[in-house]
Amino acid sequence: MAEEKQIKIEMSDEVAKGVYSNAAVIFHNENEFITDFIFANPQKAQVMARVITAPSHIKRLLKALQENIAQYEKKFGKIRESEGPEKNIGIKLSNN
Secondary structure (H helix, E strand, C coil), rough: CCCCCCCCCCCCHHHHHCCCCEEEEEEEHHHHHEEEEEEECCEEEEEEEEEECCCCHHHHHHHHHHHHHHHHHHHHCCCCCCCCCCCCCCCCCCCC
């Protein structure tokens, strides 16, 4: 049996605070998935964080999310899904 390696994960105080997101936009190409986590209110929307990762990592993330949602719902009950964005909502990215 191979010896298990452990990697020490460090986190700055700023990252530990986290950011709130109530929307996300996902783009992809052959080599990567780009996920913009957005805070949107009626007046404006702002990208709070961008994560760029490989397709293999995003697939593992999907599996981990599915497993965690199943555990959550087993403990706390079914998560009610919201309607999602309006059909006529548009996304315009700005570098400002």
